[in-house]
Amino acid sequence: MNLLVSRMDEQQRRWYVAFESMRVGHGGDTLLGAITGLHPDTIRQGRRELESDLSGRPLDRVRLEGGGRPPVEKKNAGIEPALMKLVEDHAGGDPMTERKWVRRSLRHLSKDLRKQGHAACPNTTSRLLRKRKFSLKSNRKGQTGPSHPDRNTQFQNIQQKRELFTAAGLPVVSVDAKKKELVGNFKNPGVAWRQKSEAVNTYDFIRDAQCRATPYAIYDVNRNRGAVAVGTSADTARFAADGLEHWWRGDGRRAYPQAKQMLLLADGGGSNGHRSRLFKTSLQRFADIYGVTLTVCHYPTGASKWNPVEHRLFSHISINWAAQPLRTLETMLACIRGTTTRTGLRVSAWLNNKLYPTKIKVPNAEMKSLNI
Known part of the structure; x- marks a missing residue:
């Protein structure tokens, strides 16, 4: 009996024990109370509820509303x-x-x-x-600063260019550099299913790193294909152009063998910024070598998150290597190459160990020779 009683909630216990007490008759409350540990008053309450056909007892809760200490x-x-x-x-x-x-x-x-x-x-x-409608909150990035007066016009221009190039079967490529990553035994944000946590260094000192790697991505918007150059030097315009050239020599030219035009979507700053003279001269060199006319559209200031490479490629790479310490460059490359999605995203990656000097000056005479 006690085994059965132990599996019941409190109202079921008093009803069951009260039912057995009624079967015993006189003295049943005292006897059943001694056996089950229920107080005789509790058993008598159960009998009264049974005699009233459980009227007033709720079906979706054990106790009546209003019980317990007042707030x-x-x-x-x-x-x-x-x-x-x-x-x-x-x-x-x-x-x-x-x-x-x-x-x-x-x-x-x-x-x-x-x-x-x-x-x-x-x-x-x-x-x-x-x-009073208070809740826990974290900081939320939502302030982008004052917008450019031509912001909407530029978005419309980008959309029109994308539609034209897509309709013509020409490549639409989104490019950008991901944030630099320390390669070594360092913590990587995120969580992952494991039996034991990975042990990593307490501090993220650059002196303990193998190197500081810069992933530069080329995302083929229409084919949902990504390519990432992992550089170990500076994030310069020449590094960005070399990544684009490496992609075009391989996957790009195979996918678009007849293409003589290409649309590049890029942020307004960084190594592929609209003011970078070196980026413009590097693209001119690319166009001269491969005979491809490049149309470059830069996103307005504060609108980099609209660049497709940000939310269609970088976000999935970050999810794929979440909580995975990037101890070696091989680990980083493997995480990038292993990034896939249900919509068909596939990513290739390669290591670029070339040294890229910074602060290269492009003279005015060379800028005037560009076919812009």
């Missing part, structure tokens, strides 16, 4: 105003959703409430804040 704000009406006064100078909020958040910890808020004579543990403080 602290009912016993102490001043605790909520006191808490709101404490967080008044430390609160921020979203005007659209009415969600709010505070910069002080629950422990400090509870301590200050106790100093004012309001007993409240951190859990109670948390509940009261949520009741």
Whole structure:
């Protein structure tokens, strides 16, 4: 009997034991109470509920509503105003959703409430804040600064160019450099399913790194194919152009054997920025060698996240190597090459150990000779 009783909830226990007590008859409550450990008053309550055909008992819960201790704000009406006064100078909020958040910890808020004579543990403080639509928040990047007056015009221009090149079967290529990565036994953000955590260095000192690698990506927008050059030198315009040339000599020219034009989508800054003289001269060299006319569209300032390579390639690479220490360049290359998606993304990668000097000056005479 006790084995069966142990698997029941509290109302089922008193009903079952009360039923058995009714079968025993006189003295059943005392006898069944001694056997099961239930108080005779509990058994008598179960009998009364059975005799009333369980009327008033809920089907979706064990206890009736309104049971338990009353909430602290009912016993102490001043605790909520006191808490709101404490967080008044430390609160921020979203005007659209009415969600709010505070910069002080629950422990400090509870301590200050106790100093004012309001007993409240951190859990109670948390509940009261949520009741007033406060919630935990992290920083959210959303401010891009003032936008360029021609921002929308440039987006429309890019869209028109993409549609024209796509309709003509010409390559539309998005390029950009991912953030530099320290290669060594360092922590990589993210989580992964493992039996044991990877042991990594406590500090990310560059002196402990094998090198600092720069992944430069070329993303074929229409074919959903990525190519990444992992460089160990500086992220220069020549490095960016070499990555584009390596891709074109291999996968690019095979995919577009008849193409005489190419559309490049790039950010406004960095190694492939619109002001980089070296990038322009490197592209002129590419066009002269391969006989391809390059149309370059730069995204407006503060709009780099709209570049397809950012959200169609880099995001998936970051997910693929999440929580994976990039101890060697081979590991980094393997993670990049292993990046796939259900929509068919495939990525190739290669190592570029070439040394790229910085601060190369391009004279005005050479700029005037470019066919821009």
